[in-house]
Amino acid sequence: MTDDRWGGAGPGAPGERGTTRCAPDWLALREPADAAARATALLAPLREHLTGRPDGPDPAQSGPHEPRLVIRDLGCGTGSMARWLAPRLPVPQHWVLHDSDPHLLARASVAGAGVTFQTLEGDLTGLDLTGTSLLVTSALLDLLTPAEVDTLAAACAAAGCPALLTLSVAGRVELTPEDPLDAEVAAAFDDHQRRGGLLGPDAVAFATRAFERRGAIVHRAPSPWRLGRSEQALTGQWLRGWVAAAHQQDPRLPASDYTRRRLAALAAGELRVVVHHTDLLAIGAR
Template sequence: MSAVADFAPEWLALREPADAEARADALLPPLLDRLAGVDRPVVRDLGCGTGSMVRWLAGRLPGPVRWVLHDRDPRLLALAAADLAADLGEVETRVGDLAGLGAAELEGTALVVASALLDLFTFEEMDALAAACVEAGCPALFALSVTGRVELDPADPLDGEYEAAFNAHQRRDGLLGPDAVAAAEEAFARRGARVLRAASPWRLDGRPALTAEWLRGWVGAAVEQRPDLADLGYLRRRLDACAAGGLRAVVHHADLLALPGEGR
């Protein structure tokens, strides 16, 4: 991948319940139809982190599954494997660049999944992954890709400035950022795949610790992109409101299911 991002296990654990609630259940029926009759399907989780996507998906797939976990961070892979193996049995790990998988490596794979990953790809990397999945006939489920829109209640006059700066930061160095869902949709559809999209908004109500940590990261990225946004008191106002229970946040995401060979 062109971007190198390190995620602390503590952050991944903090966000996991909100992730699980946000993921789009509406995409599961067509996915399960596609997997019907596949014996012990191989499912590859790209950028698995500590395994939250697998934990969410495992109870929704029928029968035994062979899980292959991919991540560039061997520490996270070890944590995921240790946690999942006891419950799921057959779990393999692969350390390496997530954007380098080709059709040959996906041969025999029944499903590729990823969560909160696509914004870290360039268009070329996303296009290559779509090509590999379609050539291998492998469906792909991409969850929780940011779309660039944040709703904060109550509103602040500076909300739009920080949102725009954050989105620009996400697009740095040619990364897709909030354009990732549209890019993936186009890349798969152009190759004849059926592509389904569903909203998966992150609703942070009642999660003050997660909201505060998200705010720090969101504002921090915006200020890195636009240093003139520093020292305006915005983050302190928002954190104070969060601590008082007076801030509601919705971070908009989308989930995408691509089914090669089913396009119209």
Template structure:
């Protein structure tokens, strides 16, 4: 959920955008964390996917886990839940609810909690609640593709830094009383799990976009610049966006949009 998705977890996301970004997401996610995760999984699995969207996390992760699996897809958007359930390569059920309200009791019987492009949409209290629920239930959590606040564009433009700073501020804004974590989300989540005795592993998972990704890059640019302009309306970014779009259309623009993946492994002996 990036620039043009920068709303709260209580709103809907366009399936077209989720489909457009799925290949870049799949390429970016850290395969290395899966080696560590597999060592902590045994037997048939029940996987709870938080904020599942159209199910891209399940389509990526399920074939990479050797265990028999059953997925519980959890989201507020009923339309997305239906799309996700029909496209997973393993059996799945859907649960329509607010993921920020899940407790350890709700997670009983689960083997793994996962989510993608989620953490930066949460507040500090919400990641504390998530960590508490997972650790109390003794569950590993694999949470991927959280923005880290870094973007690299080639060729460079004098306004790149101002746009990036304004966008990051937009991600940290307060919406309906919720102060979003934005680029601070992974650090806050790691700290929340570690305070509860979990071992946390973090790995970079950048989008690396080139000429073959022009459609995605163009949509991402529109959202990225639009959020920056919303945050800093005094910035004149119309010409900047035109230049960037033209370079993208000409196959001359490359972008690295940095994200981070997190794997938290609770101390089972300390789970309550």
């Protein structure tokens, strides 16, 4: 994947490959919703694999002689995945934060006792995971092509490295109250996600097969955004981007009228949205 930024635009963020899709303010706006959505059910098998002990250790009890974990975050943005996951894994940890957008890398960080990090500008070209304890991504998998996902799976298999791939769109959005145009907008958005051979909502199923073909055990868990009155700013931004992408795919959609109705419901405190995602953990044989 060359000349394309890493870092999931996420549900509803329009843009073409080769452009910067994620402004730092969008990433900051979505970070709390991402943190609330991430599938904590996948942490126990991940910790068990990383430590070789059932359920893994309590990170707070990890001693200074614990082996250092080297964690690579592809499409890190400003580091929100690392900030969420680092306190939930044993220390010491060293994070390598990868992105092809230097402006986001300049803002990327993760902190904590026993946690260090570095940033690395680049893409999937020549990806080598030798010495890597864990590969992670967030809101990225659905922006990849089948060949790129195969590259990830092959690199993980070659290095014996597990992968935690989070917040991939699942192709399902629920809006309450309903609108007659909801289904058409959702279908057009899904088609937009698949443009140019991208996997879009088919990414998790494809990645599952790619990792399983290489002997990995794959765990999946839902990680939906649940947006209500307290997330009005995020919901508004998501809604505009979601409809814009759908309209780009199908210009016949009456996007302006639909957006106006939905934003009015949001301003009145009536709109609730569930954006479904899936988290995937792939663990190969030791």
